Every structure is written in structure tokens, then in C-alpha cells.
Amino acid sequence: MAPVLVAVVVLGVAGLWFIATFNRLIGLKNQVANGWKQIDVQLKRRHDLIPNLVETVKGAMSFERGTLEAVIAARNQAIGLLRGGGGAVPSGAEVRQLAAAENQLSGALGKLFAVVEAYPQLKATGNVTTLQEELTSTENKIAFARQLYNDQATNYNTAQQQFPTNMVAGVAGASPAELWEIADAAEREVPKVNLAAT
Amino acid sequence: MTDGGDLFEQQRANRRGTAWLMLGFVAFFAWLGFGGDFVLREMTRDAAAGEYHHLFPWITIGTVALSVIAIVYAWSTGPQNVLWATGARLLQDPATPEAKQLANVVEEMAIASGLPVPNIYIVPDADPNAFATGWNEESSSIVVTEGLLQMCSRDELQAVIGHEMGHIKNLDIRLMTLLAALVGVAALINDGASRLLRSSGDSSSSSTWSSSSSGSSSSSRRKGGGGTIVLIVAVVWILSILLAPLITRLLALAVSRKREFLADAMSAQFTRNPGALANALVKIDGADAPTTSINRGVAHLCIADPLGRSVNGRPGFFADLFGTHPPVEERVERLREMAYEPGPAGEPVPAG
Numbered sequence: 001m002a003p004v005l006v007a008v009v010v011l012g013v014a015g016l017w018f019i020a021t022f023n024r025l026i027g028l029k030n031q032v033a034n035g036w037k038q039i040d041v042q043l044k045r046r047h048d049l050i051p052n053l054v055e056t057v058k059g060a061m062s063f064e065r066g067t068l069e070a071v072i073a074a075r076n077q078a079i080g081l082l083r084g085g086g087g088a089v090p091s092g093a094e095v096r097q098l099a100a101a102e103n104q105l106s107g108a109l110g111k112l113f114a115v116v117e118a119y120p121q122l123k124a125t126g127n128v129t130t131l132q133e134e135l136t137s138t139e140n141k142i143a144f145a146r147q148l149y150n151d152q153a154t155n156y157n158t159a160q161q162q163f164p165t166n167m168v169a170g171v172a173g174a175s176p177a178e179l180w181e182i183a184d185a186a187e188r189e190v191p192k193v194n195l196a197a198t
Numbered sequence: 199m200t201d202g203g204d205l206f207e208q209q210r211a212n213r214r215g216t217a218w219l220m221l222g223f224v225a226f227f228a229w230l231g232f233g234g235d236f237v238l239r240e241m242t243r244d245a246a247a248g249e250y251h252h253l254f255p256w257i258t259i260g261t262v263a264l265s266v267i268a269i270v271y272a273w274s275t276g277p278q279n280v281l282w283a284t285g286a287r288l289l290q291d292p293a294t295p296e297a298k299q300l301a302n303v304v305e306e307m308a309i310a311s312g313l314p315v316p317n318i319y320i321v322p323d324a325d326p327n328a329f330a331t332g333w334n335e336e337s338s339s340i341v342v343t344e345g346l347l348q349m350c351s352r353d354e355l356q357a358v359i360g361h362e363m364g365h366i367k368n369l370d371i372r373l374m375t376l377l378a379a380l381v382g383v384a385a386l387i388n389d390g391a392s393r394l395l396r397s398s399g400d401s402s403s404s405s406t407w408s409s410s411s412s413g414s415s416s417s418s419r420r421k422g423g424g425g426t427i428v429l430i431v432a433v434v435w436i437l438s439i440l441l442a443p444l445i446t447r448l449l450a451l452a453v454s455r456k457r458e459f460l461a462d463a464m465s466a467q468f469t470r471n472p473g474a475l476a477n478a479l480v481k482i483d484g485a486d487a488p489t490t491s492i493n494r495g496v497a498h499l500c501i502a503d504p505l506g507r508s509v510n511g512r513p514g515f516f517a518d519l520f521g522t523h524p525p526v527e528e529r530v531e532r533l534r535e536m537a538y539e540p541g542p543a544g545e546p547v548p549a550g
Binding site: 147 | 295298299302303305307309310311312352356468470
């Protein structure tokens with residue numbers, strides 16, 4: 001009688017643990033998916049702001065066509081990728097592609113602002129200052145959304161890889177989420193400062 | 199990332215703290231009522247058969263009911279009252295560049311912390327300060343003074359807002375707002391009670407308290423055998439009424455200091471820029487003119503002591519006992535350590 005009772009209790013405890021762990025993994029997974037969606041929202045915001053910006057600066061710097069076109073091209077490419085994204089936890093390839101496209105856009109925007117700095121009369125108009133604040137904020141929002149996503153993905157990945165949770169991970173359909181990393185080699189490089197040239 | 203465990207532990211601690219605070223508040227009022235009942239019972243014990251005998255604890259029931267009403271009132275109006283008391287106005291559609299920047303920064307920090315965007319209020323006061331209030335993540339408010347907007351750079355403002363978001367995420371706002379509301383109620387009752395006691399102090403005056411309850415026989419009764427117990431209870435009772443505001447104040451101090459360090463750490467987690475918060479704290483502390491629109495009742499909610507009291511400035515025993523905030527030097531030192539050295543999780547801090 002007693003061994004049966006012990007077996008029932010052990011099985012019961014194991015069952016409860018299984019349910020709790022399963023649910024925790026699902027919760028973490030949904031957090032990651034939500035974090036990804038937040039990045040999407042902010043990226044879309046940035047894409048929507050860019051036509052405004054280009055429109056504002058176009059007249060004053062018509063001879064800087066290359067810089068403007070680079071921004072527009074990078075934006076269009078990123079938009080195409082964004083539309084493809086669903087609401088679930090993204091696949092590794094999805095994250096890498098979008099990260100690469102957005103990094104390119106960030107780089108193009110950075111160059112544009114560097115050029116704007118060289119046009120004091122352009123900077124003086126209130127429009128550009130407002131837009132600049134909006135874009136700074138959007139860049140920050142993207143960075144923070146990315147930071148949150150990476151934290152959540154790390155929590156999720158750690159949870160599903162740790163023992164004994166990893167035994168449940170397969171049943172819960174958990175697979176490691178891809179972190180959003182800086183794919184662009186140029187962005188990772190330490191900027192070179194040459195004071196002698198000036 | 200030690201995010202999960204600490205956060206939930208802190209939220210639990212705050213929920214527990216809120217429950218204990220309410221329980222303590224009711225218990226204190228029960229004690230007030232009990233004292234009244236006890237004194238009345240002793241006074242009417244030897245009364246003639248036909249006269250009034252105080253047997254049923256009406257006063258206790260009354261005060262407990264009063265305290266419950268006070269809590270319900272504090273719960274339903276707490277954040278609004280706190281906002282109203284500081285003269286804060288809601289930022290609806292930001293028009294000036296500064297207001298736009300504030301709205302953007304708050305939104306950024308909401309994203310970084312994964313919380314819904316709180317309401318933003320601005321207090322027209324030149325002294326830099328900020329606080330957060332509300333009952334939960336969904337209905338929270340962040341309040342900043344105009345001085346803060348003018349004095350801080352974008353990064354510093356972001357760090358301060360990150361600190362307030364930390365308070366919201368930890369649910370510090372719930373406990374601290376309730377405390378603010380109850381401190382107000384306790385002060386009100388204390389004012390009323392001391393006025394009552396003062397007027398009944400001159401026994402000849404037409405005080406309703408002494409004349410109706412004890413009547414003509416009170417003078418002889420006090421010299422009787424039961425008199426000493428009555429006297430002791432009465433003294434302890436009156437003392438506890440007089441000390442009530444001090445006790446609630448001490449409570450407010452005790453609960454808020456540890457939380458400041460934690461919120462500083464969370465700000466660093468959100469912004470990955472602890473140096474900016476250190477700079478902001480130095481600036482806020484340096485502008486040592488008191489924040490006139492923020493009174494004592496809500497002082498413990500603020501990022502830095504709004505009253506410019508000297509005890510909060512330096513470390514030591516009295517600061518530990520009476521300060522609402524840990525010494526700014528200590529907070530800045532901890533933040534600088536975070537900024538110059540790798541974070542506790544082994545990741546380089548100035549990322550993102």
C-alpha cells in the first residue's frame with residue numbers, strides 16, 4: 001500500500017512541476033513574441049518619419065542626392081522585410097535579415113544628419129530641429145525595444161536550456177530565440193578619429 | 199539578467215507592505231476607540247442602577263468604521279490628491295520642444311521597461327524634482343517639475359524618468375501613495391483630536407466631551423482605586439494620538455530609502471547609462487532651494503528630498519532614522535561604480 005502511495009505522490013508532484021514549467025515557458029515565449037512586435041512598431045514609426053525628413057531637407061541640399069537616395073533605398077528595403085514579419089517568435093533568419101536592413105538604414109540616416117550639420121541655414125529652420133528630435137527619439141525607442149527584446153529572448157533561452165526545464169522545452173515547442181545583434185561590421189568598429197587632418 | 203526574481207520579490211514585498219499598512223492603520227484606530235471605550239466604562243462602572251453604563255464598545259466600532267472609510271477614500275482618491283496637492287497639470291498635447299522631448303523620453307522609458315506609457319504631469323516649479331504615483335502599472339503617473347526640464351540634458355532626463363519607471367515597475371508607487379494619503383488623514387485626525395483635547399483641558403469650559411460623559415461625579419471618581427489604571431490608559435492613549443503623525447512619518451521614511459537604491463539600479467538597467475543618473479542627481483542636489491510646491495506629505499515619493507533638509511544630505515545615524523532618502527553622495531557613488539565597471543551580470547554596461 002505504502003509504495004503505491006509514494007508513487008502517486010511523486011507522480012503528482014512531478015505532474016504539477018511539469019505543468020508549472022510548461023506554462024512558464026509559454027509565458028516567456030509570448031513575452032519574446034511581444035517584444036518582437038514592439039520592435040516592429042517602432043521600426044514602422046521610423047519608416048513613416050523618413051519621407052517627412054527627406055521632403056524637408058530635399059530643397060536645401062539637392063546636390064547631396066546620393067545621401068538622400070541611400071536613405072530612401074535603405075528604407076524601402078527595410079519596409080519590405082517588415083511586412084513579411086508575423087506576430088510569433090521570429091526565426092533566426094528573419095531577425096538577421098531585418099537587423100541587417102535596419103542597420104543599413106541607421107547608417108544612411110547617420111550620414112544624412114552628418115551632412116545636415118554642414119548646412120547651418122537648414123539646421124536653423126524649426127522643422128529640422130523638430131524632426132531631428134523625433135528621429136533621435138525613434139532611434140532610442142528602437143534601441144530600447146531591441147534591448148527589451150534581447151533581455152526577454154535571453155531569459156527565454158536560459159530557461160529552456162537549463163536543467164531540468166530543458167526536459168519540458170521540447171514538449172512546449174520551445175526553441176532558442178535569435179538575439180538582435182549588430183550585424184554590420186562597420187558599426188562594431190571603433191570609430192577612427194583623425195585630429196591631424198583638420 | 200536577474201530581472202525576474204528580484205522584480206517579483208519586490209512587487210510581493212510592496213503588496214505585503216500595503217496590506218500591513220492598512221491593517222496597522224485600522225489597528226491603530228481600533229486602539230484609539232478602545233481607549234475611549236475603556237475610559238468611559240471605568241467612569242460609568244460605579245454609576246447608579248438607573249444611570250448609563252458603557253458596556254458596548256460603540257466608540258471602537260465607530261473608529262474602525264472611520265478608518266475603513268478613510269482607507270477606501272485614500273484608495274479611491276490617493277493619486278489624484280497627491281497630484282492636486284502639488285499643483286501638477288496633465289501634459290496632453292505637447293507643444294513646446296521641451297514638452298515634446300519629455301513625452302518622447304517617457305515613451306522611450308516605457309518601451310525599455312516594457313510598461314504601458316504613464317500619464318505625464320508637470321509641476322510649475324523652478325526646483326528640479328520628479329516623482330511617480332498611482333496604484334498599478336496601467337494607471338500610473340509621472341510628475342516632473344519645470345526646473346528639471348530646464349536643468350537636465352536629454353540623457354539625464356531619461357535617467358530620471360527611468361528611475362521613476364523603476365518605482366512603477368516595482369509597485370513602490372502603490373505603497374508610497376497609500377502612505378501619502380494616510381499620512382494626510384492621520385494629520386487631519388491629529389489636528390482635530392488635539393483641538394478637542396485642548397478645549398477639554400480647561401474643565402470649566404463648556405466642552406461637550408467632559409460634561410456629557412463624566413458629568414458631576416468625575417472629580418471624585420478620579421481619586422478612586424480604579425483611577426490609576428484609567429489614568430495610565432488615558433495617558434498612553436492620548437500620547438498615541440499625539441504621536442500618530444510622527445509614527446506615520448517614520449514609517450514613510452523607513453519604506454522609501456531602500457527603494458531609492460533599487461530604482462536607481464533599475465534606471466541603469468533601462469538606460470544602460472548610470473552615469474547620466476549620477477549627473478542628474480548631482481544637479482538636483484546642487485539646486486538646494488526647496489521645491490516649494492511639494493509639501494511634507496508627498497516628500498517620500500520624490501527622487502530627491504524636496505524639502506532640502508540637512509539630514510538627508512549626509513550619512514549617519516540621524517539620517518538613517520529621519521531621512522526620506524539615502525545620502526546623494528552614496529547613490530552617486532554606487533551609480534559611478536556601475537558606470538565605470540562591468541555590470542553584475544558580466545555584461546558591459548554602456549551597450550545599446
